[in-house]
Amino acid sequence: MINHIVFIFIFLLGFYAILVKKSLIKMVIGLNIMEGAIFYWFIAITDRGGIIPIVQSTQVAFNLNDPIPQALILTGIVIGASTSAFLLTLIIELNKFTDSTNPDQLGGIIED
């Protein structure tokens, strides 16, 4: 239960950063916090307290942790890294045109 509560708290923290912060770079950090919350949560809820899953053939293992969540999270981290790298590139590009990283210059949320 504590895992879910911590996940929701961190996730909403990231969402708050995206909604409220007046800097695009801080919004990207908020996106990363949201991603991090999901990664943490998924690893935590699938942890069975077993041993780490690459097992030697001589070892007899009864209590293994599921390796799939770790594989999924690894892929998720790669996706998150490329997303934020590209977003930061775009923000640098925008900064060349307008000299600011304020999200309000994007025309607000409803306008366009």
Next chain:
Amino acid sequence: MNNILIYLVIVPLATAFLIPFVDIFSNKARKILVGFSALLEFSIGIYIIISNYGEITEHTFFLKYYLGNWIPPIGITLSMDMLSLFFSTLISVSLLFIITYSIGFIGHHEGKYYVLLFLIWAAMHGIVLTGDIFNLDVFLELMLITSAPLVAFKRNRNGTEAAIKYMFFGAIGGLFIFIGVILVYFNLGTLNFADIAQSFSLLPLFSKKMIIIFFLIGIFIKLGIFPFHFWLSKAHSACPSSISALLSGVIVKVYIYVFIRLFFNVFGFDILRETGLDIIIIVIALTSSILGHVLALSENDIKRMLAYSTVANLGIIVAVLTLNTKLAILAGLLHVMAHLLMKVSLFTATGYLLQFTPSHKLQDLKGVAYKNIILFAGFTLTAAGMIGLPPMIGFASKWHILQAFLDRSFHWGSIIVILGTIIAFFYYIKYIIYGFKTISIGPPERFRLILSVFYRERVVTNIAILFAIAVVVVGVFFKLSYGPIEGAANAVMNPSIYIESILGG
């Protein structure tokens, strides 16, 4: 087992990574490689259709490929049923012609452009073929990250802003889908579509609701349905016209495919009906539709008008699919095809016309028809199809949508479709009238180069005219497309066929 399927993903992927190396040596070799790979990918699709023609006509077509020979539910399965075939064919045909159009249209940074285009092609085929829910998520993210640089391709302020918005909303939508995937794995311990479909109904109602809601929010953000429609028009209008055609015509249809596959085959439609979410989806989608039409009417910029028209049509497609009768799904799939053809046709024609105007504004389009009267006639015909006038394909699909709404006696839906048609008439006729206005004072010749250098006029005009002809011809002979679409509708309505074909060895 059929390993032809993996080539549908590998060929564009390999091409994308080959292009930079070939580009170092010579420009000409890169052009040949691009043309060759596009044709190869297209002919793989043709080969699949020809070699399985009998099964396709009997609607029993099913191909599958186990990656690494892992038997499901363990490994990743690629599979192609009638629904995948329908979407795969649409993707291949439209991308082949969009690439041909780009050869004439894009004149700078061509190497990077085709790398991204082929990566999008690979991602789209991956989404359409995959049978693994996490694989689907990865391909969706791949498609987002590779299409965002193309939104910013003009490298001006507007394009960069649009790309930032596109990336933010796409990434947040992707996060919601990722949470859904995690919940599925946490609750069921499997990622395979067929395996999920088998045991999904056994879950407690709360878990089912959470999974459904996360996937719905994610897909609706990416589709640009009503509460999240605001990013779409800017992203779809700030890029070069070839990319507008791709985004507005093809990529959104891939999201429609994800919606259909997940909510009809994997999770099953019963869960939407049980929780009463289907009525909510229909209401939201119809709101989105009418809002898209009104915003398009109030718009003064031709590309943004077309983008808002996409919002309106996507709303109609989602609403009619959610009715979940055989006729409704047939109408929805027909409109997917119709909207794809018409939107690509309109954007390719607009891309040509905008080369002669100082801006995208309505007032600047004055007299643009006389630059190329045949192409503008095609534009007019397609716009008429978009409104829903008879010989064009738009009429056939709208007719079926109306029938589907009336069949379920959902009269609000049919009223909104008719209202949307009337509004659409006004905003398209505005641009056509301005196009035919003669310029009284001043020299009419104003050849302006925006960033996309315009160096092969014949290719561009021919592709635009070709799409306009396709809109009319497919509209006249739309009964011929009934067979495959009925097969696809069958695949949507009977998820058990999909489950048995994958798990049954």
